[in-house]
Each structure stands twice: as C-alpha cells, then as structure tokens.
Amino acid sequence: MLCTMAQNPDVMGEDGVKAAVAAIKGESLGGKVTDTGVSVITKDGAQAGGAPAAQAADTAEVKASQAWKIALITMDSIDQHWVTLNEGAQAEAEKLGVTVTFMSPNTKDDAQQIECVNNAVAGGYQAIVVAANGPDAISSALKEAASAGVKLVYVDSPANVDAEATFSTDNEAAGKTAGEEMIKALEAAGITSGKIGIVNVNAATDSTVKREKGFRSAFEGKGYELMETQYGEGDAAKSQTIAENYITQGVVGIFGCNEGSTTGTGNAIKASGNANIIGVGFDKSDAIMNLINDGYLLCTMAQNPDVMGEDGVKAAVAALEGQDQGGKVTDTGVSVIKK
Template sequence: MALITMDSIDQHWVTLNEGAQKEAEALGVSVTFMSPNTKDDAQQIECVNNAVAGGYEAIMVAANGPDAISSALKEAQSSGVKIVYVDSPANVDAEATFSTDNKAAGRTAGEEMLKALEAAGVTSGSIGIINVNAATDSCVMREEGFRSAFEGKGFTLLETQYGEGDAAKSQSIAENYITQGVVGIFGCNEGSTTGAGNAIKASGKDGIIGVGFDKSDAILGLIDDGYLLCTMAQNPDVMGSKGVEACVKALEGDSLGGVVSDTGVSVLKK
C-alpha cells in the first residue's frame, strides 16, 4: 500500500504515518509513505502515478484539493487500485473515508473563542482567519464551522487570508491582522496555528485570543506560554490505522460501501 498525504513535514502527517505503520505491522502488510515535500497538486498527482506504476495495490490518500487529483485517482482505480481517504477526500468515490468532522470541530473552535472573549468582557470586534487555501476540503469545512459559531454575535469576521499551511507566511498574515486591531485569530491547520501564535507572541499584546487546529510541539508550547487559548487536536494515528485496516478488507474483497467515519477531535487547553 502507498500512503500519500498533503506533505511529509507536518507532525500531523508524520503521526498519521506512524499509526498506519503500526497497523501494517500488526496485519503483516507493507505501507510506503510517499508524500510530497510540500502541499502541491502536481507533486501529489505524481505520487499517485508513481504508486500505480510501482504496482501498489491500494492507496491511502489525503487529497490536497477535491478536484485536482481526481483524474489521477480515477486512472488508479481503472488499474484495479483500491482508494481509501484519510483526513481529506477528493471528489471520487472511494472504499472508505476516515477523517475529522471538520465542520463540527471548526464550530467548536469558534465557540471556545467566543467563550473566552465574552469572559474577558469583549462583545464586539474583528476576527482574522488564516486558512491553507480555498480548495482543501478539510480546512474549508473548518472555516465554515468556525464562522457559523459567530452568526448574530456582534463580531466582524474579516476576509480569509491564505498562508498555504506555511508557518512563516501565516505569521506575516497574523501580524497584519494584529495591526488592524483584531480581538481574535483562528488558524485552520498546523502551520496556520503556529504562525498565529508566533505573531501574537511577537506583538507583545494581551487580549488577542488565538485558537487553532492540530497538535504539534510548537503549538502545545504556545498554549503553555499563554499565546494560544486552545487547539482542536485530531487523531491522525487513528486515521492511519483505520485506513490500513480498510485497505486490507477491500483487497480481501469486502465491500465497505464508501463509509465515512469520524475519527474525533479533542479541545486542548493549558
């Protein structure tokens, strides 16, 4: 089996791979982690094509976007390769999907920020959102959920800015938001959240509520130091292990019916 995630650097994907490798060892199968170095559609398509050319029987994929990779996945399926989604699906039917209910988790993130703002006596103001891009399904759903928590609440949610999941780019975006006087910043993934926390830290300003997504050492450090309120921690190891299990069942001839399973989320605070 091949495991193709959006990149090979974020701790989220490293942990997902660890979960997959552990399950693969238990089931006596082999998983190759063959992800691009950076979030790039062309590189991800190349990984899919390489897996097909290399004779892999199943591909677990976290799609960078819902459409760009679709034709490559359809070609893989026509070659008899089984497709299972982990974290983020594309617009192609697959055996199964294991991901966070991102819209619900995004709403939870919004509710946590709202509670903190209200507890501080802040009932209005602008809020910045840093997302990866406008295409990645998981992150788009998180933003939708987050925005829904603020409907009718008296806050202004600014136009989303995109940092491509890069912590340095995201920090620059957050710094720009801070100069606009925002009361809160939401990061939609690991790099976005790290950038937001670093910008709040660098600003030296109190009272900006930072909320984000994913769990990394950098993010946990920013929460401990008080620069981020909380993060929505997914369970990428569960996505990886369940993905391998589903691939094995599909290869053994079981019909999984395209089932979508929520792998859960936890709110991590100081």
Template sequence: MKRKLLAMVCAVSMIASLGAATVYASDDVKATGDEKIALITMDSIDQHWITLNEGAQEEAKELGVTVDFMSPNTKDDAQQIECVNNAVAGGYDAIMVAANGPDAISSALQEAKDQGIKIVYVDSPANVEAEATFSTDNKAAGTTAGEEMKKALEDAGITSGKIGIINVNAATDSCVNREEGFRAAFDGTDFEIMETQYGEGDAAKSQSIAENYITQGVVGIFGCNEGSTTGAGNAIKAAGNADIIGVGFDKSDAILNLIDDGYLLCTMAQNPDVMGSEGVKAAVKAINGEELGGEVTDTGVSVITKDSDK
C-alpha cells in the same frame, strides 16, 4: 527532468513486507502479507502527517503488510499527482490519500481506480468515490473552535470586534469545512469575521498574515491547520499581546508550547494515528474483496488547552 525530480520527492520511506502468511489484527482483519499500500498525505513535514503515518505503520506491522509513505515534501498539487502516478506504476494494491484539494488530484485517482487500485481517504477526500473515509467532522470541530474563542472573548468582556482567519487554501476540503464551522459559531453576534487569508499551511507565511491582522486591531485569530495555527501563535507572541485570542487546529510541540505560554487559547487536536491505522485496515479489507460501501467515519477531536492533560 521535472518529472524525475518529483518522483524523487515522493519516494520518502519504505517498510518491507513481513511475509506471505495470513495474519490477523485485533478486529480480525485478514491479510495475506502480500498487500502493498501507498500512503500519500498533503506533505511529509507537518507533525499531523508524521503521526498519521506512525499509526499506519503500526497497523501495517500488526497485519504484516507493506505501507509506503510516499508523500511530497510540501503542499503541491503537481507533486501529489506525481505521487499517485508513482503508486500506480509501482503496482500498489491500494492508495490511502489525504487530498490537497478535491479536484486537482481527482483525475489521477480515477485513473488509479480504473486500474483496480482501491482508494481510501484519510483526513481529506477528493471528488472520486472511495472504499472508505476516515476523517474529523471538520465543520463541527470548526464550530467548537469558534465557540471556544467566543466564550474566551465574552469572559474578557469583549462582545464585538474583528476576527481574522488564516486558512491553507480555498480548495482543501477539510480546512474549508473548518472555516465554515468557525464562521457559523459567530452568526448573530456583533463580531466581524474578516476576509480569509491563505498561507498554504506554511508557518512563516501564516505569521505574516497574522501580523497584518494584528495591525488591523483584531481581537481573535483562527488558524485552520498546523502551520496556520503556529504562525498565528508566533505573531501574537511577537506582538507581545496575549489579549488577542488565538485558536487553532492540530497538535504539535510548537502549538502546545504556544498554548502553555499563553499565546494560544486552545487547539482542536485530531486523531491522525487513528486515521492511519483504520485506513490501513480498510485498505486491506478492500484489497481482499470486502465491500465497504464508501462509509465515512468520524475519528474524533479533542480541545486542548493549557490545563489539558497533553
């Protein structure tokens, strides 16, 4: 029963193949039109993943290939593994995946690879060699987030104090690197980076964590992903204390509104649409025999503030 339920969760949307004729993308990627690619992200709810899927679908339409978005509805290892198993059973040629954690999904991905399915990582990798990876340089972006917070605090005359971090979990590669980079920005300062708390990327849970940080007198809060950032901003808003510096990751309508209203200083906006489109190109190349060498491509990040052109 559980297996059937998970399978239903994973089958989210389908895009039909546009035919068997060879087509070409702008950079001359060749496709037969028969290629089937499964896109499995951490969940199907965060705007980050929706935008990544939109980029993938645009490229799929350009190439005339099939990309099926079959992600779980929440960040859950068992559901993500089930999605991989469904892709294998469904005869897909490639799997584009943003791993919820580097280890939990690895056995399922290795089994898929052993059956000749090409693996391409988008956003966050697992511990299985892939054809290519398209992601943010998360450690560098985390350091940028830390520098933005540190500058804002110093501009306010604050050179010491407690800072809280809300992360998704202790395993997700991308978010772990963001936290590491953020902490590095405060090396050698008088600020105290508190023990990280985990909200599983859920905005409500993250808000509760942030509210607890606020009661402990923090001067800043860092959110490591969309839900964490939204929760932090909502907690600062609820406390009515815009003096607390909130910095986060990802771009959503909720986050942009919190920035515009002054409850978040800024967010590190990734380019998930680029991850999606480049991931499809790489998957098609790999399916058709091109060796990609496991190259990792940095898809970039921008700092969005109240004054940014959004």
C-alpha cells in the same frame, strides 16, 4: 429467507463505552453520529457460520492473506500531523503483515501529489491511502488509479472520486467548537465585539474549508466582524505574516485552520506582545503545545491522525480482501486542548 442485514451490536457496546469514558474525561465529542456498519448475510455466508460476513463492517477483524503493497500519500511529509498519521499506518501494517510506503510530497503541491499517485500505480501498489490536497486537483490521477484496479481509501481529506472508505474529523463541527471556545474567552474578558481574522491553507482543501465554515457559523448573530480569509498554504512563516497583518488592523481574535496556520498565528501573537488577542487553532504539535502553555494560544482542536492512519490501512486491507465497505465515512474525533 434470502438474507438478513447483520448489525454490529458488539461494536456499538465497545464504542459506546469508549465515548462515555472520553466524555467523563472532559473530551468534547460534539454529538457525533458514527455508523457502526451492517453486512448482508446470505445462504453462503450462513453456511460458513456467518462470521466472515458479520465481521465485514469491522475492519479490525480483517487478516491479510498476502503481503499487500499500500501507498500512503498525505498532503506533505513535514507537518507533525502527517508524521503521526504515518506512524499509526505503519503500526497497523506491521500487525497485519502488509507493506505501507509513505510517499508524500515535501510540501503541499498538487503536481507533486499527482506524481506520487502515478508513481504508486506504476510501482504496482494495490491500494492507496490518501489525504487529498484538494477535492478536484488530483481526481483525474485517482480515477486512473481506480481504473487500474487500485483500491482507494481517504484519510483526513477526500477528493471527488469514489473510495472504499473515508476516515476524517467532522471538520465543520470541530470548526464550530473552535469558534465557540473563542467566543467564550472573549466574553469572559468583557469583549462582545471586534474584528476576527482567519488564516486558512487555501480555498480548495476540503477539511480546512469545512473548518472555516464551522468557525464562521459559531459567530452568526454575534456582534463580531469576521474579516476576509487570508491563505498561507499551511506554511508557518507565511501564516505568521498574515496574522501580523491582522493584528495591525486591531483584531481581537485569530483562527488558524491547520498546524502551520496555528503555529504562525501563535507566533504572531507572541511577537506582538499582546497576549489579550485570542488565538485558536487546529492540530497538535510540540510548537503549538508550547504556544498554548506560554499563553499565546487559547486552545487547539486536536485530531487523531494516528487513528486515521490505523483505520485507513485496515480499510485498505479489507478492500483488498474483497470486503465491500460501501464508501462509509467515519469520524475519527477531536479534542479541545487548553493550557
């Protein structure tokens, strides 16, 4: 025989039990399907015992042969989501004996993110773990980095450039869950029609665009009017102004597509004094948790940025060690957090 396709049944067993426990605890997994990977084992691999090839799809088994330099570039360095992602990346870097430098822009800005990518290449970093601000804006810079031999791994939001692997939330499914949670709360209050506002970041960021798409899909065939989306660039103050404008138009619900959008939405509902408006959002921060506990937000879709950071670094090291991960996309999960 020339070769065999080696699956990872141990990973299936481990992840299956993890998912079962999460479901028992009340976490909504959304029926997600996760690729547990496969490796090609040829004569050379079999002679070596098969283990290295069989483990190729499980980046947790990879050990760094040297102190690789990895750049972590997220959309900004302020949102708690990105801070937590960096913490996960740093913890994994310490385990593997590699260096991860958090070199993200201060704010969501394409030019600043491009500069970060260029600085990483110029600084001799061998891999870049990146959350792209948009699918196209930084593509040219990432292509140049790849041409220079830099390995690319996406976390949270990909760009339109091939990468070793992507670790992100199934944003469309999570957005639909957010819509379903809002509908349940509205119907429980006897509200079966009315205007719904949507506060998004911009019209380009892959993750938040998919969240909005999923949210809108939940309302198909329902008696609600989804208003034109307004963009606050992920800034809490700008998002609050947008949400306040929605409130003056008599909305019954508002959806925030990311941390800043959600914080702004909750603050606007709080300032209005109308706790009957249903606010639903995305991401988890101290401010968002306080707004939920105080009754100004119904719930938030909490991602797992620490897992994105950990798995992103694992994948980067695996790529640098010569493992082909085939551009796999892994759903890092989401939970619905209520009061």
